[in-house]
Amino acid sequence: MSFSSLWGMNANLDGEEISEFRNSWLLSPMAWNILYEKYLPDEIHGEFGKKSFHFACWLDHDLFGRFNNIINNCNDQQDRVIWEFSNQQFFFTKDKNFIAESLQRFISSNPIIAKDVSDRRFKEVAAEILKLNPDKHLYFIFKNSSVVNDVTYWFASSDETNEEYIPSSLKLIDKIVADFVLIQDRSILGFKDNLEFCKDYFSNK
16 A cells, blocks of 8 residues: 655755654545545536546646646645645645644544544644654655655665665755745745755855
8 A cells, every 4th residue: 555754854954754654645635535525516527427636637637737837826735735745846844734734624624525524634644744853854855655655765765786775865856846835924925946945044044
């Protein structure tokens, strides 16, 4: 069974896995389906019944970008946080209370659409986020599934000779892989991709 995980990142942008959560279908895919039905209710039904967001994106390759724009331009900050969190973006640990509260309240905030969805996993992840020490982990990211190793490869490179991972750092990545979410007063102000963030971050050190 696949699992999802919470990763923390220190001041040198080295990452480490902090917590694992069995069954990766219990958070991100659930969140996507709820948001999809909330913001595009006229599009969720297809020839064979209600579509999941994942399946709908498979059918319509333009949907993800279009939906991303819809969420980024909505006024519901909780929904925006859930969307970015479930799409593997970096958050500042100073904002952990806001992120955790958004996770804790997301299901109950959508009582009709999410009436059959348990909030247990959302609350489990929120509890782990609240435990983060900002002095040790300045940033954190949620890895959706163990099936895909994208987040893992940002923080480790494989040694084929010894068949093991060698610790690495986000600062060594030479392409855009994710954004840092800029939050102030419980509102998302914008984003800074990893290349831009690293350039600014280390030039000021």
